[in-house]
Amino acid sequence: MPANKTVVVGQSGGPTAAINASLTGTIEGARVTGAPVLGMRHGVEGLLRNELMDLGRTFPDEASLDLLVHTPSSYLGSCRYKLPEPSVDEEPYRRILEVLEEHGVGSMLYIGGNDSMDTISKLSRYGASVDSDVRFVGVPKTIDNDLVLTDHTPGYGSAARFIATCVRELRRDSSVYDLRSVTVVETMGRDAGWLAGSACLAADDASQGADLILLPEVPLDEERFVGRVSDLLESRQTILVVASEGIRDRSGSLVCERAGSAAALDAFGHIGATS
Template identity: 50%
Template sequence: MKEIRGNVIVGQSGGPTAVINSSLVGVYKTAKDRGAKIVYGMLHGIQGLLENRVVDLSEHIKSDLDIELLKRTPSSYLGSCRYKLPEIHEDQEIYRKIFKILEDMEIEYFFYIGGNDSMDTIKKLSDYSILNGSRIRFMGVPKTIDNDLAATDHTPGYGSAAKYIGSITKEVIRDGLVYDQQNVTLIEIMGRNAGWLTGAAALAKCEDCEGPDMIFLPEIAFDIEEFMKKVAELHKRKKSVVAAISEGIRVEDGRYVCELTDNVDYVDAFGHRQLTGAARYLAGRIARETGCKTRAIEFSSLQRCASHMVSRVDITEAYQVGGAAVKAAFEGETGKMVILKRISDDPYICVTDIYDVHKIANIEKKVPREWINEAGDYVTEEFISYIRPLIQAELTPIMADGLPRHLYCKDHTK
């Protein structure tokens, strides 16, 4: 006989991914299968919870078709937020409010799907829970295309973003060969302090594509003058030059390259400055100094919402970490995050485990220096071997009238 559990609540936070809703489905279905009475969803994360904006997910996920559609739906179905909880000693009133809401809803299990900042939320809530004798269990479910969460081998969302980046980079390289003239294409890829996404451009290098000529990650200081010399050298032997750069590349004095242009200076609640414009700046400089045709292409949010090109490995693991979080919480764990542990590359085998969220929150995992070549303008074979298993296989979209069909939550737009 299935044990009857208390109520569950789940939220999504931070930047979305193409597979974040697969984790939501993993939490929902596993919790219902294991006896949860009601599985609530927070609309716009912890910020929405503070405003009592919640939904009963059983009213939204009503069939197996809904489950399959939701797995294939990009962005955060419940809506997201970038809301930073204060330190417990700074403002206990906000914690009392959150816990009063949770107690009124008879919540016993709290799940938060997100990245570094979201794990900071889980850390603070679980700490307050312990300090005040609450029975609520708090678990983090990993998510981020940036792949910069500590402890886990990789994060759900990264594999699909990498698959998109590798695929579109191949197409951009092919397009650069159309005209019989010198040109430079600069591809700007997300990545503030860690170059996991930008390094994925190297996947374009294969038997039918020579790949990008240069790849620059934020882990290595960017020398603009040296970059200009490399472009000139490449043009001596080829017409089309393609370079992939991280949005977060910095010059030696620590300034972002994008700060050298007139980009909008937006800073979120966690102190993260919006980065954009590095490719435009470099393309403009090349055009001015050489007269060469240039293009700046920003993949921007496209790399995190391309659900038509998800990796089956990625979407499966996203579902698994959601389910593993429920299993751990129902067995009494709290203040933990589910991690992925790679057992083997060939064949690729990866399992789930749990890890203390205090050792994960606010810690960025960067690309190892040995996975970047000595010149600092490309990644090594070790990097490519690490990433390749994560992009394998596909999950066909469910099509309607020639376009992918998604599951849409109207509530979070009200």
């Protein structure tokens, strides 16, 4: 971080139990350099509206930062705003640089996952193209654990533990009735199976865990899947399947696309399964 130049930080995408720890680290790091630190309200959307807060005043001491680091969800608020390509619409980029210049910002940090990294990457490239002195930095945070060049990301561990706990409890709940049943648990993880795979942590001496886990990296053979479920039902009353939201059939099509018009798209064009 440039010494004494203001640092601005934002949070984007889905909240996790760890995203405020990354915010805390940013505030502490800025404080070490003597740089003022501002927070964007609701990510880049708030930055475009010049909605910033003085985090140094909000968290003046170690006691307040200790509360922040243990606070779940996104303290600054979040957004799902997709920056257009500069060749399509340059105005948001000009506005952001205008706001950053107004506040004497030397570094902009953006905490989030793939879509947030898309935002900060676009800003970094645009800044370089116009010779901006602002340093644009992405801070990894994603429960999907799928950011390129990272071994693991804050957010994944807590989400994996949550999934394992849910699967273990669902296994117990689904086994209380004298009925044959198949329970399917859908997890996030559009293109990476880390979250679905974490369901294997549910298995221990006291719990059988999941019977089948469907990963986006492995094409779904529907006939084989149905046959495997039928075989398992021959030996047990209840079957528990964990499926990633991004599972695809052998043609490469997302299974959730079969929902047709009911399958909603988010701001970044990602399709999601619907209930």
